[in-house]
Amino acid sequence: MKEGPVIASVAALIGDPARANMLTALMDGRALTVSELAEAAGVTLPTASSHLARLDAANLLAAERQGRHRYFRLADPEVARVLEALMGLAERTGAKRVRTGPRDAELRTARICYDHLAGERGVALLATLKRAGRIAGEDELTVPPEGRAFFVDFGIDMDGLEKARRPVCKTCLDWSERRSHLGGALGAALLDRFLAEGWARRDPGRVIAFSGAGLGALRNAFGEAIAPAG
Amino acid sequence: MKEGPVIASVAALIGDPARANMLTALMDGRALTVSELAEAAGVTLPTASSHLARLDAANLLAAERQGRHRYFRLADPEVARVLEALMGLAERTGAKRVRTGPRDAELRTARICYDHLAGERGVALLATLKRAGRIAGEDELTVPPEGRAFFVDFGIDMDGLEKARRPVCKTCLDWSERRSHLGGALGAALLDRFLAEGWARRDPGRVIAFSGAGLGALRNAFGEAIAPAG
DNA sequence: CGGACACTTCGACTAGCATCGAACTATGAA
């Protein structure tokens, strides 16, 4: 019975505190570097690297190189679901209760994903831009000329973005919505504009709070569908 | 960061091969004695006792004394759901799937998941019920009036189910099919009917074996799609 | 280039824990 049920190996993988810390740090769907995950887990870099290699080998994580960084994200929303289910179980063990306050709802509505907008609002943003023909493509996103004109008009330095090494557009799978939102340099620039215009502000944590006026302005600029009233 | 996220402790609990063996042995919802579980896990009695005490302390199991025996069962269908979800994750890890005997095939066709039907047949059941409009919803399932009438007609005491504390409908992610099947009180009641009607019987282990006549009756009651001929 | 940074690999150490045998408790049967 040494082989045991398959379930044991994956559960043991999640069961180490350091790895569990890393996984929970990744639960919001962002990709983090090895260093960031090491800090999140409270271990040194070599230790984190070893853990991440194992999680990757088990296909719980997806790795992506970017220059000298290595970004890890949850392989799949399915992984996040299982982690959430485990949290549910953990609650009934009599351990400390996890607050499920309004902050959680806010997090799903709009949050920062690295440096761009995620959550319900972020997914709606990409969908709206695509529908208006300002961004094209499915997995590989591109900006057609009319879209480029729109973004320039919106106050974004497209010249600058295009010169930089970072990809202008990037899809990013949204953990709470299970659909893609807009990442990349353009995604970051858009969020910058929102914040600079005062349409939204960063709350402590990852929450992005849009004001009523900000939502109105958003609708004005991008169309009604981005933030349906009610 | 020593305490780590709550998730780690419960995952570590499941992550030990001996404990995982015990938990999977209990996945059919029956209660087993310490000795039986020790044998299922392939460890001695003292070892099993110690493991069970820990699982019990974490409220993953419920214990019940009966004379000089002590019976353990899963504390809750929710525990079974999480275990199934973990099996699903384990599948994609490409982990060792050594034993692929005929029994494994039967297990994928139809098995018991705590107290309701899982496997190919269970997934087909839920899909068929949804298509016929007898169950509605995606993650949160509900029973519309026409569905309720159907189940009452099928011999299920919907009044009783609705009064009880247990949710009537619950999705449960199927590890072999990677789609949801029907859990909750209604899922359990349906399986009860199938067994009572003699359409299927419980084989040793978790296998549910449908007879030829049983499959015909199933098609009659729920539609062709639930068990396509061939 | 050369230096800084991000990460990986290696080797050694250590702590935790799963395991078992033996002794102990409790229940049931004769």
Place this chain on the structure above:
DNA sequence: TTCATAGTTCGATGCTAGTCGAAGTGTCCG
């Protein structure tokens, strides 16, 4: 009461795996 069975507790043992420092590899930047 006495014996048998079921389970628990305890102490000792051995192995796994998590941890870190140091050294190695690759990438970016000036």
